[in-house]
Amino acid sequence: MTETMKAESTQAHSRFSLWRPSNQSLLAYLLMLPAVLITLAVIAYPIVSAIDLSFQEIKIVQVGRERFPWTLANYAHLFTSSEFWKATWVTLKLVTIATLGCLVLGLSTAMLVNQRFRGRTIARILVALPWAVPSVMAAVIWWWMFDSSFGLINWLLVKAHIISSPIAWFSSPTTAFFVICVVMIWKGYPFVSVMLLAGLQSIPGDLYEAAQIDGANTWNRFRYITLPSLSPVMGIALILVILWVFRDFAIIWLLTGGGPIGATRTLAIMTYEQAFGFYNMGYAASIGMVTLVISLIASIVMIRRFSTSIY
Amino acid sequence: MYKKVLLFILLAGMLLTVAACTGAQPAADTAQTDGTGGAADATGAPIVLKFISWQVDESGVGDWWNKAIAEFESAHPGVKIEFTKVGRDQYVDTMTTLFVSGDAPEIVHLASFEYPQFADQGWLEDLDPWVEQSDLDLNGWAGQEKCVWNGETDCIMLLYFGFVMVYNQGMFEEAGLDVPTNYEEYLAAARALTKDTDGDGIIEQFGTGHHTVAGNQYLTEMLNYVVDTGAYWTDAEGKAAVNTPEMIEALGHWKTILQENLTPLDLGAGDIRQLLAEGKIAMHPDGPWIWGIVKGAEPEVFEQLKFARVPFTVPVGGSSNVIAMKKDMSQEKKELVWDFIELITSQPYQEDFALLGGMPAPRPNAVPANIYEEVPHFDLLVEAQQEAAAAGIDRLPKGLETDYNEFAKIVIEQMQNMIINDLPPEEVANTLQQLTEELQARE
Amino acid sequence: MNALKKKAGRVLLYVTVVFTCIVLVFPVYWMFNTSLAPTMQLRAFPPRFFPVDPQWNIYAKVLFERPMPTWLLNSTIVALGATMISMVVSVLAGYSLSRYRVKGSKGVGIFILTSRMLPATLIVIPLFVLFRQANLIGSLWSLVIAHTTFIIPFATWMLKGYFDSIPVDLEEAAMIDGCNPISALYRVILPLSAPGIAATALYGFILSWDDFVYARTFLASRQSAWTVTVGISTIKGEYITGWNEIMAAALLGALPILVMYLFLERYLVGGLSAGAVK
Incomplete structure (x- = not known):
């Protein structure tokens, strides 16, 4: 195939104008085309049909059924529903805590394995290992460890005299939310860690040496050299982690299903529950649309903020 | 221009080549769909009837299904039944999606509390004409009235059950307790048998066992206490009846069991049954299917596990699961599906169901001679079934049939609220009454 | 001291x-x-x-009494297919975004990125209807296509960053030697970005392997087409839960990713973040 292409291109070079700088934009568009087409085909149609759905009071969508009249009822219901506002609040809380957790744990592990010591290669592999555990499996294993009656974590905490009797982790809003945060952070931090490690490696060593000569202590070196140098890569990691937490379904669904009393019901969970649990697909679509708008705004703000490092 | 087109084709070709090299070859064998229906005989390709169930690999009932499928296939050469398992916790979602997309199985297997939602959508064939022109007599067929939706018979009942209690005899003997026969004795026994056996602060043995995570099963477990006090979610007209004195008492009982941790918390029914089989739970009210789990316990636990009547005034009972026919398909396929339904509802297969599944079959008098060898507690099951039927108990509340999932969510959240915030049952009953009325008013 | x-x-x-x-x-x-x-x-x-x-017999039980090998194979086919298609598409798009400043390229970049923000729980029903019309339900192709939609945005973005970190002079030199932009990409850029491509491909593979919502919706009706995540979620069956079996299955299901990770780990650092680090 390469041969054909080469033949094609040599031949082209004499007559075909596409390679010429004047036609670069055409080439640029052609190269983007497959990505745009695929994205359009499998994203645009669902979005349009989701928008359409969100304006219909429809229970179950079915091919070939007559359509329902357009109405704002779903959105009206949504904005007056305390459940929706609670879910929005839970989502924001989870996004903030889980993202911060991922950043802190990611940064500290990255700095740790950036030190020079024997066995560093193995440590680097181990530190990012949870990344390679699929979400469904991660949820399953943590569920087993946090089991309220026979779980390992309760046993360890009781033995260490941190608690006097086992905690029913999934029966209280605070602990259930805590468990979700722990699992999200465990699954999400390795990505941040790997990205930040690369960032750390690209900071020139002489910067630190110069600072040391100037008498800067460890904290100041971290504050004035490490953090600023890492900020672009941190920005990207931040956006990706936030989007991931925002959209995640498997972990929360398998661990708590959104409960208890909605303490872990994020917008993604609420969308699914309304669509497949209660067959309010029109209503579910309206929740989904609001979620989409929120994440769009958040990403645009952040892309602006970090735009220098991306575009 | 020509060159530009050529370049584009080249790029597309490159994509396709890569795609084809790596592609999903097994997809080839998956092209079977509805289209093959009528033309199947002409081309010699087999007709495929899809049959999705959660019972595929369940011991007992699963074997029964497989036996029926094998017999059906040998009686109908050129017809294949594709028997696929979908787990219970994702069953409704999957079936809904399949119906929505027109890809539903021809043979429709549903839990009876899910069935109204599908019947209400008009997805299921009216079976009345089919029953009429066949030998199937549905008189006295346990629970069959639950299959009538909007005046049509849209399904055949496969199981109508009553709860029994499995208890661990060894634990009772050790504590010098008698098997309870009412709620007070039951509560006392549950308290006495919930023990931290080695004094490490962690309870190792629980008095009772309930499913306490979200899902419809939560309501079934609560129902033990609800029917005990004579309460129910709705009245005879299907109107919400949650703030009655009986219901308040029942909610109080449920609160006690959970708050005192007399059951392991945050576990699903599968885990609870496993704990029973491991000898970590003293009492467990459950349906006749629990026999399969008891039989699978380690020998030393198996010896201890005994059956008794539930210690409540009436056992929980009701319809369990149904078989139905997809409406939107060819007459030829409908006839085949009906043949299959006739086969499994026939006298020999109903007797087999009792034997293999260890539960009373819905067909009247489908009791094989050797049932007591296979299922020693069979009489108990029949009594529980009749008692529940006489009291008119069902898991699916009248007037909430198509909103059962949402109703379940409301109840569960209010129960969690009651336990977490230690609210009095009266207050919770009032909130629940109001929320249920709102739910019903939305229709 | x-x-x-x-x-x-x-x-x-x-x-x-x-x-x-x-x-x-x-x-x-x-x-x-x-x-x-x-x-x-x-x-x-x-x-x-x-x-x-x-x-140890629990592994034999999980492997041979259930269609675990088939599920693993299905996951592998889907993940490989989706990753490879995505990589080809993303290399082209990422290269274009990195090297050409044309009108609308920023818009295209953001458009591709935003498709990653769609809640999967929202688009799964319309997608299902779409695939149903194309007769792809129950076929692994449906997943391959669906997965490319969430790998491409990520991969395009990451690769653009990686290409940005490679000096343009190298291609210019190659082009003076008679290469056109495509062969320059093929001969100069691709070999240089091998670590970036390996890291991005690994990430894409993991994303695809990880998927649960799409897989269970599109393939539920055909057990022989299940991926490993769907299979494991159903082992957690209704009537009894055997945790040793679930754990064995979960470990087997995670193993291919873990092994790949062990081999490709050294490309990860740098590979994923070159663009942002620069």
């Missing part, structure tokens, strides 16, 4: 490293340990921290 302090620092470092690794990797070990425990000891107190009486 100073030497002693230095030595104490070293010890502290090693202790921290070992402790961190143990805590973070422990859940994976616990999964392994649980999978080997005899059923009656799963909930024993005190818990057994090492497999004293390993029940």
Whole structure:
């Protein structure tokens, strides 16, 4: 195939104008085309049909059924529903805590394995290992460890005299939310860690040496050299982690299903529950649309903020 | 221009080549769909009837299904039944999606509390004409009235059950307790048998066992206490009846069991049954299917596990699961599906169901001679079934049939609220009454 | 004194490293340990921290009494297919976004990125209807296509960043030697970006393997087409839950990714973030 292409291109070079700088934009568009087409085909149609759905009071969508009249009822219901506002609040809380957790744990592990010591290669592999555990499996294993009656974590905490009797982790809003945060952070931090490690490696060593000569202590070196140098890569990691937490379904669904009393019901969970649990697909679509708008705004703000490092 | 087109084709070709090299070859064998229906005989390709169930690999009932499928296939050469398992916790979602997309199985297997939602959508064939022109007599067929939706018979009942209690005899003997026969004795026994056996602060043995995570099963477990006090979610007209004195008492009982941790918390029914089989739970009210789990316990636990009547005034009972026919398909396929339904509802297969599944079959008098060898507690099951039927108990509340999932969510959240915030049952009953009325008013 | 302090620092470092690794990797070990425990000891107190009486036959049971090999194969086919298609598409798009400043390229970049923000729970129904019309339900192709839609945005973005970090002079030199932009991409850029491509492909592979919502919606009706995540979620069946079996299945389901990760780990650092680090 390469041969054909080469033949094609040599031949082209004499007559075909596409390679010429004047036609670069055409080439640029052609190269983007497959990505745009695929994205359009499998994203645009669902979005349009989701928008359409969100304006219909429809229970179950079915091919070939007559359509329902357009109405704002779903959105009206949504904005007056305390459940929706609670879910929005839970989502924001989870996004903030889980993202911060991922950043802190990611940064500290990255700095740790950036030190020079024997066995560093193995440590680097181990530190990012949870990344390679699929979400469904991660949820399953943590569920087993946090089991309220026979779980390992309760046993360890009781033995260490941190608690006097086992905690029913999934029966209280605070602990259930805590468990979700722990699992999200465990699954999400390795990505941040790997990205930040690369960032750390690209900071020139002489910067630190110069600072040391100037008498800067460890904290100041971290504050004035490490953090600023890492900020672009941190920005990207931040956006990706936030989007991931925002959209995640498997972990929360398998661990708590959104409960208890909605303490872990994020917008993604609420969308699914309304669509497949209660067959309010029109209503579910309206929740989904609001979620989409929120994440769009958040990403645009952040892309602006970090735009220098991306575009 | 020509060159530009050529370049584009080249790029597309490159994509396709890569795609084809790596592609999903097994997809080839998956092209079977509805289209093959009528033309199947002409081309010699087999007709495929899809049959999705959660019972595929369940011991007992699963074997029964497989036996029926094998017999059906040998009686109908050129017809294949594709028997696929979908787990219970994702069953409704999957079936809904399949119906929505027109890809539903021809043979429709549903839990009876899910069935109204599908019947209400008009997805299921009216079976009345089919029953009429066949030998199937549905008189006295346990629970069959639950299959009538909007005046049509849209399904055949496969199981109508009553709860029994499995208890661990060894634990009772050790504590010098008698098997309870009412709620007070039951509560006392549950308290006495919930023990931290080695004094490490962690309870190792629980008095009772309930499913306490979200899902419809939560309501079934609560129902033990609800029917005990004579309460129910709705009245005879299907109107919400949650703030009655009986219901308040029942909610109080449920609160006690959970708050005192007399059951392991945050576990699903599968885990609870496993704990029973491991000898970590003293009492467990459950349906006749629990026999399969008891039989699978380690020998030393198996010896201890005994059956008794539930210690409540009436056992929980009701319809369990149904078989139905997809409406939107060819007459030829409908006839085949009906043949299959006739086969499994026939006298020999109903007797087999009792034997293999260890539960009373819905067909009247489908009791094989050797049932007591296979299922020693069979009489108990029949009594529980009749008692529940006489009291008119069902898991699916009248007037909430198509909103059962949402109703379940409301109840569960209010129960969690009651336990977490230690609210009095009266207050919770009032909130629940109001929320249920709102739910019903939305229709 | 100073030497002693230095030595104490070293010890502290090693202790921290070992402790961190143990805590973070422990859940994976616990999964392994649980999978080997005899059923009656799963909930024993005190818990057994090492497999004293390993029940290896549980793996045979999971592998041969269930269609686990088929599920693993399906996951592999889908993940490979989706990753490879995505990589070809993304290399082209990423290259274009990195090298050409044309009108609308920023818009295209953002458009591709935003498709990653769609809640999967929202678009799964319309997608299902779409695939149904194309007769792709129950076919692995439906997943391959669906997965490319969430790998392409990520991969395009990451590769653009990686290409940005490669000096343009190299291609210009190649083009003076008679290469056109495509062959320059093929001969100069691709070999140079091998680590970036490997890292992005690994990430894409993991994303695809990880998927649960789409797989269970599109393939539910055909057990022979299930991926491993769907398979494992159904082992957690209704009537009884055997945790050693679930753990063994989960570990087997995660194993291919873990192995790939071990081999490709060295490309990850740098590969994923070159663009952002620059």
